[in-house]
Amino acid sequence: MLETRSAVYKMMKNVAHEERQIKYWPPPFASDMTPYRERDFDGNVRKVCLSKSLVPRISKAIVLGDVAVGKTSLVNRFCHKLFDNNYKATIGVDFEVERFDVLGVPFNLQIWDTAGQERFKCIAASYYRGANIIVIVFDLGSLMSLSHSQQWLAEAERSNVGFYHIFLVGTKRDLLSNKVYEVIEKRAITVAKTINAEYWAVSSRTGDGVPELFARMASLSFNATIIRELQTSATEQITVGSDLVTLKNQKELPEKKKLKCNGCTV
Known part of the structure; x- marks a missing residue:
C-alpha cells in the first residue's frame, strides 16, 4: 500500500527547477524605478533559512489591468514558456x-490572472482579497491603459489591508522603437511613483524581463513574509532608564494565582 503523503511534505521533498532557485537578491528593473530599497535579503531571514527549520511558504499575486494589455500572455510566458498570438479573453480568473x-x-x-473586461469585474474582484503582491499591467503602446493604473490599484486596495508589494x-x-519607448517610459515612471509601485517593462513574446520580474516579486514577498513572522514571534524590548527590559508576548505570561484570605479573593 502506498504511503499517503501531504502536499506540504511532497513540496519539501521536491526541488524547484534550477532557474527557480533564488540564492541571490534579484535587482529591480532599474534602481531609480522602485520604492523598495532592500539590497539583499535581511540578515535575520538568511539566518533562519540556514537553520532549515522553516516550512514551505506561500504568497498570493493578483494580476490586474485593462482588457488585451497582455496579462494572460505575461503569466503564460512565465509559467509555461509559451506565447500565443491568438488572444482569448480571460473569463473571471x-x-x-x-x-x-x-x-x-x-x-x-x-x-x-484576472479578467479585464468590465462585465467580469465583479467576479474577478472577489479573488483580490489576501494579496501579497499587486501587479498592474498596461500596454506600453496604449497610454489609455496606463492612465487606468490608479483605478485598478484602487480596486485591489478595497479588498486588501496591511502591507503588499505593488508592481507596474x-x-x-x-x-x-527605443525612441518611442523612452517617451512612454517617462510617463510610466511618473505613474509608478504616484502609486508607489516598482516599474518594469517586459516582452511576453520574447520573454525579455519576464523571469527576472517574477523572481523579484517572489524574493521581495518571501523576505517580507519571514520578517513579519520573526517580528510577531519575537519578544518586545524597551529601554527603561539605562536598563533593557524584555516584555514577552501577553499570551506567554503566566496566569496570576488567586490568593484567598479570610474568605476574600485577592
Missing part, C-alpha cells in the same frame, strides 16, 4: 501556482 526555492526554503507563488508592468516592449 485563471489560477497558477509556481514553485521557487528561496535561500533553500520552498516557496509557492499563487498567480491570479508595461508589456509588448518588443513592439516599440
